[in-house]
Amino acid sequence: MTTHIQTDPRSNLIGSAWMIAAMAGFALEDAMLKSASAALPIWQVLVLFGAGGTAIFACVAGLRGTRLLQPDVLSAPMKIRVFFEIFGRLFYVLAIALTPLSSATVILQATPLVVVACAALFFGETVGWRRWSAIFVGMIGVVIIIQPTGDSFSMLSVLAVLGMLGFAGRDLASRAAPASLGTEVLGFYGFLCVIVAGFAYRFWEGAPIAPLSLHTSLHLAGAAVLGTMAYASLMKAMRTGEVSAVTPFRYSRLLFGIGLGVFLFGEHLDRTMWIGSALIVASGLYILWRGRRV
Numbered sequence: 001m002t003t004h005i006q007t008d009p010r011s012n013l014i015g016s017a018w019m020i021a022a023m024a025g026f027a028l029e030d031a032m033l034k035s036a037s038a039a040l041p042i043w044q045v046l047v048l049f050g051a052g053g054t055a056i057f058a059c060v061a062g063l064r065g066t067r068l069l070q071p072d073v074l075s076a077p078m079k080i081r082v083f084f085e086i087f088g089r090l091f092y093v094l095a096i097a098l099t100p101l102s103s104a105t106v107i108l109q110a111t112p113l114v115v116v117a118c119a120a121l122f123f124g125e126t127v128g129w130r131r132w133s134a135i136f137v138g139m140i141g142v143v144i145i146i147q148p149t150g151d152s153f154s155m156l157s158v159l160a161v162l163g164m165l166g167f168a169g170r171d172l173a174s175r176a177a178p179a180s181l182g183t184e185v186l187g188f189y190g191f192l193c194v195i196v197a198g199f200a201y202r203f204w205e206g207a208p209i210a211p212l213s214l215h216t217s218l219h220l221a222g223a224a225v226l227g228t229m230a231y232a233s234l235m236k237a238m239r240t241g242e243v244s245a246v247t248p249f250r251y252s253r254l255l256f257g258i259g260l261g262v263f264l265f266g267e268h269l270d271r272t273m274w275i276g277s278a279l280i281v282a283s284g285l286y287i288l289w290r291g292r293r294v
Contacts, residue, residue: 011240018237025230027256030096030105031264032223037097039216041207046093046198050133053191053226060228061184068188072178078189081173085193088166090201095291102273103145105257106277107160112115112284113138114168122172134283139184141279144272183235187228245290271275 037045061068072078094106115136120127127135146157174186239247254277259267 013242015237015246016249018240019231020252021235021245022230022237023250023253024256025226025233025285027253027260028107029223029227029230030101030257031260032219032226032263033093034096034101034179036216036223037093039213040195040210041202041204041205042097043093043198043207045097045102045204045220045257046201046219047195048198049093049223049227050089050191050194052221053196053228054188056224056228057184057188057191059240061188064184066182066184068185070180072180072184072221073185073189075178077173077176077178078181081170081177082116082189082193084166085190085198085202086166088161088163088170089167089194090197091159092163093197094201095156095163098156099159100261100269102258102261102269103273104160105254105261106145106162106244106280107142107275108140108164108167108276109251109254109280109284112140112166112167112247113280113287116287118168118172119175131287136288138280138283141283144279145276147272155290165169178181183232189229190231191224194247244272248285251284254281268288273286 006258033045033049036049040048058068092104093110095107116127116131117135120132142161146161170190177186237249240246258269258277262269
């Protein structure tokens with residue numbers, strides 16, 4: 001018999017507010033990284049951004065007395081998580097640097113669809129035909145956005161898709177990670193992976209180190225601070241309200257990302273973008289609703 005834990009409406013309201021704050025923080029982080037990438041090589045942006053986030057989480061761990069070096073860090077799920085973190089971070093930062101921020105943000109919203117599909121395939125979770133149909137519809141939305149058969153298609157269009165797949169793999173590995181590893185430990189190693197991704201991409205990009213201006217330094221520092229705050233807010237949201245009540249507000253990132261793309265970078269949203277966005281969001285919300293009924 002399953003026991004359902006009731007959460008009071010106030011907790012759900014507070015949790016939803018934390019989730020919206022987290023999504024706003026992530027969207028602003030993306031915008032600052034995109035701005036920094038216009039002045040610096042992408043590998044340098046990754047390394048400096050990762051170093052800032054790593055330092056912040058290391059300080060938090062030190063203040064809380066949390067050991068960053070512990071046996072569970074070397075567990076199999078953590079090794080898998082590291083691989084997907086590097087993969088996801090590298091391709092998503094490439095996506096926001098080289099493609100419109102709005103389209104990269106929209107494609108990222110398909111991550112929960114991939115997580116549900118992979119949970120069924122690899123973790124044996126039950127997913128009925130209705131949710132499989134919703135996953136399929138959401139993937140159609142992604143295809144509509146990248147337009148693989150359109151005249152405007154280029155290989156850059158798949159960068160956000162690869163980043164999204166990396167984040168989905170990271171989220172799945174996080175579910176299997178030892179419970180002893182807290183937010184600051186996961187955050188520390190997550191940002192450490194960003195540094196690794198940056199140095200790995202340097203061999204491909206081949207660009208020399210560029211001088212840092214005050215303007216670019218502030219953007220990178222802001223991205224690191226906002227990224228760690230958003231990460232902490234996300235954890236707070238998931239631990240405050242019911243998952244089914246809080247999770248839908250993840251899609252507020254889409255609104256923030258599109259808004260920043262339009263107003264800061266002069267991006268234009270065409271009809272295919274709106275159609276694809278609607279399919280992805282509708283599919284995600286339907287899967288969440290069906291999951292709550294199970």
